[in-house]
Amino acid sequence: MEKDFDKWNGKKKVLHKDVTHPFFHEREVWWCFLGANIGFEQDGGADFVRPVLVFKKFNNEVFWALPLSTKVKKGRYYSPVNLEDAISRVAILSQVRLIDAKRLRDKVGMVSEQNFGTIQKALIHLVTYERSPDLSGPAEGRTEAEAV
Numbered sequence: 001m002e003k004d005f006d007k008w009n010g011k012k013k014v015l016h017k018d019v020t021h022p023f024f025h026e027r028e029v030w031w032c033f034l035g036a037n038i039g040f041e042q043d044g045g046a047d048f049v050r051p052v053l054v055f056k057k058f059n060n061e062v063f064w065a066l067p068l069s070t071k072v073k074k075g076r077y078y079s080p081v082n083l084e085d086a087i088s089r090v091a092i093l094s095q096v097r098l099i100d101a102k103r104l105r106d107k108v109g110m111v112s113e114q115n116f117g118t119i120q121k122a123l124i125h126l127v128t129y130e131r132s133p134d135l136s137g138p139a140e141g142r143t144e145a146e147a148v
Helices: 005-017 113-128
Strands: 030-031 049-057 061-068 076-080 089-092 097-100 104-110
Touching: 049 113, 076 113
Parallel strands: none
Antiparallel strands: 030 049, 030 104, 049 061, 061 089, 061 097, 076 089
């Protein structure tokens, strides 16, 4: 599929000029303008939008977002997201990125504290340990100091 970078560039210019920032919180899921990206980076779909989970809010302008997908995959790069709406979806942990709130379009919902805790542990596990069989310690055969 051919990507329309020129159309996305026009949309991005409009978003950049917008002076409003939606009010958002961690654990919320929003439709977000992710755009047309390069290679294997997650794109927005129709109109360049994709749902994202607000993972870590740094201030009223920027946050870490986890793109979501309804193509459910298993493994260390994915964590289930439950919005209690009978739609199966996952957070794509390897695609975490810093987002400006100007990219947010519409709030979809909020994940439970329990589900969010599971996602947090999965992302921390992904960036901290290599092939660790559980979240309680370093990878097999490695000391805590070697894992860090």
